[in-house]
Amino acid sequence: MASKTTGKTMIFWRKKKDEIPTNDAAPSQAEVTASPAAAELQPQIQAQPEPVAEPVVAEEQSSGNWMSRLVGGLGKSTSKITQGLSDLVTKRKLDQDMIDQLEEVLITADLGPKTASRIVTEFAEGRFGKDMDGDEIRAALADVIARILDPVNKPIDFTRRDTGPFTVLVCGVNGVGKTTTIGKMAYNLHKREGKRVMLAAGDTFRAAATEQLKIWAERAGGGIVARDIGADSAAVAYEAYAAAKAEGADVLFIDTAGRLHNKKNLMDELQKIIRVLRKHDENLPHAVILVLDATTGQNAHAQVETFRDMVDVSALVVTKLDGSAKGGVVVGLADRFGLPIIAVGVGEQAEDLQPFHPDAYARSLVGVGI
The missing domain is CATH 3.40.50.300 (P-loop containing nucleotide triphosphate hydrolases)
Structure with a gap:
């Protein structure tokens, strides 16, 4: 080396x-020279080239700053969901029609039909027939989604x-x-x-x-x-x-x-x-x-x-x-x-x-x- x-x-x-x-499970000389252009491999010992665009590295961010970045990064997805909820409800009772519309909102945000169905089912438990405004719906949805995400953390x-x-x-x-x-x-x-x-x-x-x-x-x-x-x-x-x-x-x-x-x-x-x-x-x-x-x-x-x-x-x-x-x-x-x-x-x-x-x-x- x-x-x-x-x-x-x-x-x-x-x-x-x-x-x-050079055994069967390792690269043979033929495998190493996988292309004609690489017939004679030369060690890469040149000095570091000046990059056209270097990776961006900034100072360490606090957890609060990361939360702001996450919110900003998810802005397009969030807008799609929140706009859908705004169009869906002001303050009304949670009925089957609202649940169906809520499921459609989630599908459009790429949660997928099966996951959207699971979310609205869990969301509706204990809430059917109750008055809910937009803030209450979002908070309840966040709780359900967090429960789905928690096992993969x-x-x-x-x-x-x-x-x-x-x-x-x-x-x-x-x-x-x-x-x-x-x-x-x-x-x-x-x-x-x-x-x-x-x-x-x-x-x-x-x-x-x-x-x-x-x-x-x-x-x-x-x-x-x-x-x-x-x-x-x-x-x-x-x-x-x-x-x-x-x-x-x-x-x-x-x-x-x-x-x-x-x-x-x-x-x-x-x-x-x-x-x-x-x-x-x-x-x-x-x-x-x-x-x-x-x-x-x-x-x-x-x-x-x-x-x-x-x-x-x-x-x-x-x-x-x-x-x-x-x-x-x-x-x-x-x-x-x-x-x-x-x-x-x-x-x-x-x-x-x-x-x-x-x-x-x-x-x-x-x-x-x-």
Whole structure:
């Protein structure tokens, strides 16, 4: 193993291809040179390039500021729900017609028919025939939604294992924000908890993804393992774990290329990464995080279903909530799959990705206290 240190960012590489395992479950030399352009892989030892647009990192925000950001980020979703409620009721008795209309409002906010039906059923219990105004309805809805979200509030413990770094494989379809999510999580873990982080540039199809990770690694005071475009991503993951273990890193994040959930050959590549990692330790990766783009709405369900079956997803991160009126999809995902939702994103800055809190999310979504 050789390394070059540039500032705080370390780039590791192997000098010899035969250091990569060549058995059936690990990348062979043919697999490592996956494309003609990568026939002779060269170590990436160049100095950090000047980025065109660096990741935005601001000062630490208080919980109050995060609540303001969450409210602002969910503004489009909240407006859709609150406008629907305003059109629905001034002050009247809760009857079946109102319940049906309320269910329709929730469906339009992308909670999904099944989840919307569950919410209005629980909401109506003990309230049918009673007078309710808009504020009372929103408060009651927030309580029901928070109860649905509470079971998926299971943060990941990123504590280093005795055998090596806590290893996280991050996956998702194209354009959901995997690379920036990794960068933000690494930065936040380092700044808030003092974790030593290592990043693996497993998206070997996009040079921009590697450049982004290099910048984030430097900001997080950590290292990065990267190879040339076209390199085998399983080989990168294998090398990254060895480097992270040798350097005493607490957490290793492995980026992967975006892949459509309905393309079997691309999904098979994810399984290969896991097989190769397990040549180090049968318990790797310790977590598989699926990143979802809120703007895809109900299509996120299909993505969870496929990725979960292929790579045993451990947890979800939902991004781009600030660009969508479909914030209700988080509730639908929690209700249907029960997978932990560990973070939500409402903007470009590092502090715009924060741990998921059911009550805060529920209240923000329906406009309670706004």
